[in-house]
Amino acid sequence: MKIPFAPPFIDEDVIAEVVDTLKSGWITTGPKVKALEDEVARLTGTPDVLCVNSWTSGAILILKWFGITEGDEVIIPAYTYSATALAVLHCGGTPVMVDINDDFTVDVDKIKEALTERTKVIMPVDIAGLTCDYDAINELVQSENVRRKFTPASENQNKLGRILVLSDAAHSIGAFYNNRPTGTLTDITIFSFHAVKNITTAEGGAICINLPEPFDNTGEYKTMRLWTLNGQTKDAFTKSLGGSSNWKYDIIFQGLKINMPDICAALGVAQLRKYEAVIMPERKRVAERYHSFFQSKDWAQIPVMKDEKRTACYHLYALRINNITEEQRDEMMVSIAEDDVAVNVHFIPMPMLTLFKNLGFKIEDFPKSYDNYSREISLPIYPQLTNEQIDFICHSVEKAYNTIL
Known part of the structure; x- marks a missing residue:
């Protein structure tokens, strides 16, 4: 798939x-x-x-x-x-x-x-x-x-x-x-x-x-x-x-x-013209199905989609893996890719990029940025995803976690 x-x-x-x-x-x-x-x-x-x-x-x-x-x-x-x-x-x-x-x-x-x-x-x-x-x-x-x-x-x-x-x-x-x-x-x-x-x-x-x-x-x-x-x-x-x-x-x-x-x-x-009636509800469906799977996993930190002030528009599903290194996260992504599931990372903090390192920025000065980056995997989220595909992605991530850790 x-x-x-x-x-x-x-x-x-x-x-x-x-x-x-x-x-x-x-x-x-x-x-x-x-x-x-x-x-x-x-x-x-x-x-x-x-x-x-x-x-x-x-x-x-x-x-x-x-x-x-x-x-x-x-x-x-x-x-x-x-x-x-x-x-x-x-x-x-x-x-x-x-x-x-x-x-x-x-x-x-x-x-x-x-x-x-x-x-x-x-x-x-x-x-x-x-x-x-x-x-x-x-x-x-x-x-x-x-x-x-x-x-x-x-x-x-x-x-x-x-x-x-x-x-x-x-x-x-x-x-x-x-x-x-x-x-x-x-x-x-x-x-x-x-x-x-x-x-x-x-x-x-x-x-x-x-x-x-x-x-x-x-x-x-x-x-x-x-x-x-x-x-x-x-x-x-x-x-x-x-x-x-x-x-x-x-x-x-x-x-x-x-x-x-x-x-x-x-x-x-x-x-x-169909954003509020079609596109947003379908993106929300995908996010909530991810939530229902990952919220019971003690190794998964699910993203904030709604709180007392904010309601997200479900642009990314930024899953974080607890107690994992950057290298282990990368290994998980390789494993997921072997299942033909495309995932991503949002973002590499700017102080880790050559241009900004040359301007004097150091990632050590931004510990929370590095921590979030090192554990983050962005999962596919878009209206065309079927529930079957979402479940396949969830199990691919879980399999990768169990394999690597």
Whole structure:
């Protein structure tokens, strides 16, 4: 029984939406992208949503928009994919890594310890579909003591008057915190629509703009949209409409080229229309069947999917094995692969990667990150999995554990 790790959800509705785009004669940024933005806004309740070609480029856009430059510090967890830190480095800023909690989310006490007068942004990372403790993070940046230390150095920093909270929600579209959906929990939220995500556009992302007054969110959406198109005042779709002046445009600042094309947006539009009724319930079914098997095993630590504040969106099933070494975990994964079951690890902590080691980061400074990483195995979780396949995966993991330990 061959079981892949994370195939995309492609049904006839998704195919029809893509074919409709191909037949329309317009495949780059146009009406399908706007439809996708509207669907994300509907799902999240966010005032304005801007689609881009990846989570990473969206993060670079926001950091540049906020004025991050050399010497500015952005606090991030050590336990995340490298894109979180790379976006900061691409803007000339300094990533400041902190450790995490047992549930994989960033430790707010560690954030407090890392704050300096150079801190401009805090970027919490939702992991496996579970949100961070946003009440604590938002209270921290709003506190008088922290606001007093904030030194603005750009127009938008002056306007906000405090540290920006930029949520890395690559994993958490559809998750809830205090009965509120991700997208509305912080100043800015960025989702990923990469191929393995709950909602995919093959490659892509969405920026949810939820800034407080005196910001005009719709106005900021329009400005950020220009950022995605090289700072050009008219997009290709508008220019294609014809007319005596539609072709005329201007470049008003040094933007980026990170717009999402319609051919990609079409996938996400079709998926989002059945996300709440079909995709999420089926992912939950898979997670709960895993839970029912592993919760009785004293060697298994099941992931948090729901607590008093949070409901996950079942993006990953991040199983941890108790009292095991990194090497033994790797041996278990080899054994599982021999059963033709594809599993993964989320993530290798950044201080273990060459780039970040060369920047002076040491995994010894992040003990919880290493402990979680060394024992974690991500199991397949997607709507197409049958109960028979889920049971096969469970028994493959149990067999691997019994073989190795």
